Every structure is written in structure tokens, then in C-alpha cells.
Amino acid sequence: MIFGRLAWIAGVACIAAAVAVQLVPVERTNPPSLGTLAAPPEIEATLKRACYDCHSSATRWPWYSHVAPVSWLVVRDVNLGRKEVNFSAWGRYYPVTRRRKLEWIGRALRDGKMPPWNYRLMHPDARLTAADQAALEQWVEAALATPSTERSK
Numbered sequence: 001m002i003f004g005r006l007a008w009i010a011g012v013a014c015i016a017a018a019v020a021v022q023l024v025p026v027e028r029t030n031p032p033s034l035g036t037l038a039a040p041p042e043i044e045a046t047l048k049r050a051c052y053d054c055h056s057s058a059t060r061w062p063w064y065s066h067v068a069p070v071s072w073l074v075v076r077d078v079n080l081g082r083k084e085v086n087f088s089a090w091g092r093y094y095p096v097t098r099r100r101k102l103e104w105i106g107r108a109l110r111d112g113k114m115p116p117w118n119y120r121l122m123h124p125d126a127r128l129t130a131a132d133q134a135a136l137e138q139w140v141e142a143a144l145a146t147p148s149t150e151r152s153k
């Protein structure tokens, strides 16, 4: 009897905590673009599908990004991702910065590190086929082989 009542109290406490945690403010931002990168349309389409949710200001916030505590993890990933590589700020990067980011992208692709596995699990459409992967790697290589015409300031 006493255990029944305890279980009931514990249940109510859990639900109350799950509701209360929704009240912690999280900021899901989509700031204006500062100049996106110019890539061939098929490369851009792949990047948009597989990378833009965390590496641009055009994030498509999924339903679970509105439910704490998962929302905290999603927002953290997006903020971290944008800090590393932001395709919506590409126009603002110095040429030397762009090259460095392109090198990172090539490495992340070769290592199969991006998009992250937990994201691929939730977004089957973001998975890269072998052909997507090869096309992206080729694009990175070509971009790195082209000497920059812009002079860095």
C-alpha cells in the first residue's frame, strides 16, 4: 500500500519535472545570411541536405528541438557547428580562412565524421551516398587547387 502511494508520488514528481524543464529558455536562432558560398548546384544541394542544419543560419529546427532536454543538445550542436564552419558566413571569411575550412571539410568527409552519426540516425535523408561523398571530396580538392584571386587584406 505504502509502495503504491510512493510510486504514485514519484510518477507525479517525474511528470512535473518533465514539464518544468520545458520552461528553461533555449535560443533557436536563424540569423540573416552574411553571404553564402558559391558552389555548383548539385554540391550546394548536398551541403544543404546534409550540413546546413548545423553549419548555416538556415537551420530546419525539427520537432524534437522544441522538447527539453533534447533541445539543449540540438542548440549546442548547432552553435558549435556554426562556429566551426558556417556556410552562411562564407562570404565574410578571408580567403585563407576559407582554405582552412575547406581542408577541414575534406578531412571530416574522409574520416566519415560528418554529418554526425546521431544526426544521420534521425535524418536518413542527410546520409551521404558514396557518390555524394566522392563529389564533395572532388569539389573540395578542386577548390583548394584553384589559387585564390582575392587578395587577403
Ligand code: HEC
Pocket (backbone or CB within 6 Å): 047, 050, 051, 052, 053, 054, 055, 076, 077, 078, 080, 081, 084, 085, 101, 104, 105, 106, 107, 108, 113, 114, 115, 116, 119
Ligand atoms: C547535427 C549537426 C551537424 C551536421 C548535420 C553536420 N555537422 Fe559538422 N560539426 C558539427 C559540430 C557540433 C561540430 C563541432 C564539434 C566537432 O568537431 O564534433 C562540427 C564540426 C565540423 C567541422 C570542423 C572540423 C572537424 O572536423 O571537427 C567540419 C569541417 C564539419 N563539421 C563539416 C561538416 C560537413 C561537411 C557536414 C555535411 C556533410 C556537416 N559537418 C554536418 C555538427 C554538425
